[in-house]
Amino acid sequence: MTTATVHAPLPVSEKPYLPERMAAEWRRLRAAGLLLDTERMARFVADGFLRFESIVPDELNRAVLAGIADGTVTGGGGYHGDPLWSTFAEDHPIGKVFRLPAVRGIIASLVGPEPQYDHHAVHVVQARTGYAQMWHADAAIDAKPHFDIQIMYYPHAVTRPMGGTLILPGSQFRMIHEAEAARYQNFRGQVHTVCPAGTLQIVHHNIWHCAQPNSTDTTRYMFKLRLNPTVRQQRLWNAGDLASAKIHGILNTAQPWHGSDSRLEYINRIKLWRLLIGDPTWDDSLWLGRIENDPQTLISE
Template structure:
């Protein structure tokens, strides 16, 4: 993809929110002329969803926009590896929801992650059924659909979006599509990328040690985590060390990462 200018990279605050919530919503990241062209292509598409990326040049142009490239570089580096993509289409009045699931079945990596970009070329209000996510669930590893027995979970959030929005998700986040109660077809394009390098210090690290940034992670516990909230906090603190490239920074509960570390 090539390097972008530093001001196009994600800020420390944005990366802290991604580490905490497992997703980052970036609005108005795609110009409206491109949105209109992609939406036209989506409406006329009659092939399999996994071919849309390969056969739609205007879609690939979206991911050449400087801010989009900057966000991707901040997550997975300058040479990300294409994993897969799909154009998801939910027809009008399709009233069946997906079950909760995470897209990764087996992941042996302790901290590294794939990023999934969910791109909305048109407005997707709640009644249209955009994806439901569970903030903070990305660090609670699960086996694909083993969680589909759950229904509503406290703290869940629906990704209502305006056209031109991309939601960047950690590959492990729990999510599910929702019913479309409108008269219009809903489209969302998903692109998944694996890191092309170690994911340390890839974003704009200015001010990553500031109290305001650290507070995002320290205050990021979710009600659904219950008694395990402090353990989840430790996982966030470990991921923050990884993405910042700073093995000494400690935003863990009671500074446990420092207190309990063993130095040879």
Template sequence: MNDSKHLLTDVDMARFLVSGYHVVELELPAGLNEKIAGKLDALTANPGDAITEAVPELWKVVEHPQVRGALISLLGEDYGVNSHRHWHCKLPGSGDMQWHQDGTNNRGTTIDRLLGLYYPHTITAEMGPTVIVPGTQFRNAPTDRMATYSNIRGQVPLTVQAGTFAITHYDLWHGTASNRSGVKRHMIKFLFNRTSENRTPSWNHDPAALNRERDWDARDRAQDAVNILSFGNPLGVSQSDHYKERIIRHACWEELMGNQE
């Protein structure tokens, strides 16, 4: 399989379960990012789901082996590309977009849906980057209840290089900063779905990776899957919340391993 060398590791998977995102810097053909950005700059109306017809080069991004490797790891070999996609063009001078989760509040505790955010040009802090809050993906929180937050501990602005493809859990809290620059900020959002449950791990799994003892000294500095899953706490939440999210992570990990109850 062409994508096999791009499958995620156990550590990558554990980090995704803890933080809810994975960033891939794509090795795209020379000039592709620029070509896509140029076509987007020239669009005068948003074609909605038909953005891939207006800019067919986007398929070279979505079907890139690095993207496929990460998606197979997270959603299984037979994952689906949802027909919904959207070009988010943030114009110079436009304000921020407040925190939200997409869709309705019926959150799962599995990895069944992912967002893919592609940036064809380099994004600076002034250009209105997408901002995500690692560790919020398992929270069943009405978007209305987020209206009194502006900045949240551990938030990550996706100030990224051209050709970056950020994969996030569908339920990860996200928003955007204001665009204070003089240029349009482009991001194309894709959706991906799981179509079947895992019977075996779909990533580059090493059974030995799970033979680690809990390291109470390393905690948040842990570099192995077992301890990342146990101690990761990117938001710095309370003990009660941390214990709950740890239980959810381990249940999710077991599902991904194919160990359904």
């Protein structure tokens, strides 16, 4: 991914979600090399999350932390469905983070160039906090075939003792309501977020996760932003490498905790991949093909 300069996103005074303008902005991001490639998208479909380390520069990270301290960056808000680019001004620290060209390319690849702002929250885990949050998926049970994204932004480095977000890769197809997953404590393959400052994790709306205890003397902060798509999520990434991308090994690799459900996980991935590439017949290893095979040719008398 390059850091080429592209036009600024939608001025806040303009009417949002005009298809022609969104298409033009998407083409600009693609031309600038800022969109995700096919293997990254397949990884999102398989794991339900992507991590981009140190994608936000340190100067901006410090501005965000200062904004949290002085209230410029509010602790939460939203829940009205406003246009993202009307929500955080260009000179606001958070507005600058999400207007970074590389970040706009990631957002556009997943939910389009002018997504809807759902809500945000600054998650704070105070120093010397022993409480471990229960495993949960955010909001309510949500079985839509496409997806929202949540962006987890870590403005400072997170060490294991600081208890970064614990994520369960490949949990996005598991339909649970909120903290109904609280009966589980540990999974084989769970991933602790340990990352440098300026890291973004982009997660599918259904991903299971939980905050972890902070055994250090340093308060931990994470800025979370939920975005809803405003366009059909079909080939929004740079799909020019679709024919050559090595996605079989990505979509056909189970998580350690999937157990005997691994093939059902593959089928759910295939269904989402079909939606994303706009091909309802696409298949991998005949996981759906043999089930859907229903010959109609009659040869008997």
